[in-house]
Amino acid sequence: MITKYVRRFARNTVGIDYAVGDIHGCFAALEIELAKIRFDERVDRLFSVGDLVDRGPQSDTAVEWISKPWFHAVQGNHEDMAIRYVEPGNRDRDHYMMTGGAWLIEKPRYAQVMIADALAELPYAIEVETDGGLVGIVHADVHGKSWSDMVQAFACADSGTKLRRITNSVLWNRDRIQDEDHSGVPDMRAVVVGHTPLKRPAALGNVYHIDTGGWLRGGSFTFLRLDDLQPSTPASHELNWEGA
Template sequence: MYRTKSFPPNKAGRDFVVGDIHGHFKLLTKALDKLDFNTEVDRIFSVGDLIDRGPDSIEVLNWLEKPWFHAVRGNHEHMLIECISGHGDISRHIRNGGAWLYELQPVAQRELLKVLQELPLIIEINLSNDQVIGIVHAEAPATKSNDGWPEAKDAITGRLGKPNQQQALKTALYAREKIEREDHTSIGGITRLYVGHSTVPSVMRLGNVVYIDTGCSFSDGALSLVEIKTETITSIGMSR
């Protein structure tokens, strides 16, 4: 089942969205320390790809238990789910940074499967001024060129039928068409949409879509976070 998850306004603290982490949870901890992140009132939302390539992918289990940390499913979580379920291409997963998974005991693999299957494909954050922020891994999962955010949600949850749902899933996890076309068209029905997946040198915007995967899995990359209310960017380089 592919689902969405909605969050109420955060009236007490700050909300942040973070780019692809890829197992670099120590780097994320450094970023949160720099931001004086308050676990009592602040929240952080991830665009997915929490695992693979980095040194601490197994830490995803601890982070997803934190009540202030929330994430959507990325294509790397999807690869793990498919491989452990017996439907995936294990060699492809290993080539893309997943070798760590197959060094674990089956009980640990099943625990990861259970936790990652629960991740929504879409997160919405309602702001107190009636604006809505969206989060998806790669692109808004619209199935028609003129579809907006409501249609994308209907597609991913299956309300538009199974074929549209499968197309929407592929778009949500893997698509790069908008950034490859440098398409500045805004997506209707949403204030801003934060995505990862496509690595960019610095946080960039096309229309109302903000790309925040600044390549922390590469030696010259960084982990970037954006405070949603102020749109302030914080980046921690891999060299630190």
């Protein structure tokens, strides 16, 4: 069951699919790293775990990137904050400024609305077909006990309150990584997440945490190949926090 909140992509039969960790407006640095792995825009695809905006110098570029035919992103909590900041009557300026939102706050209203509308079109979850099975992509964690539970919950989210209950998990939850929970997600080949910056990518069961702080000084972007689940930096089974 696919909903407007969950988007599925067929298997890539001609190129390589990669997932990348949080970008946070560091698109110029991302382009440099893509060149290093010889990313081919003609046949390869790049899937983002969200947090395209805030903190970095090129957050404005996010709208341009999400229009690229080979780039596909889910919403992160920073997209959520940007969208909610622009909503009438819900402009928590001080909090959003503290979390990196100055780039949007300083824009005229019409530009804010255009950007928020573009970010709101992003799904909360992506499914990618691979030879080994379905790989899921969400920003922080799966809602419920399985991927199918989450998809069903999205399908039944007929109010803002119900949707917020789901997105609180999908965009914000850190319980799995804080508890070092290796139980995994039973009905998926793998699930790829970001949200929590680590010194190295970490595999907890079949959940791959790949935000290695490409947006931080001294950090780097991790690219996870979805065909063989191999990261550009070897994954660790011990969590090393960036402390950001």
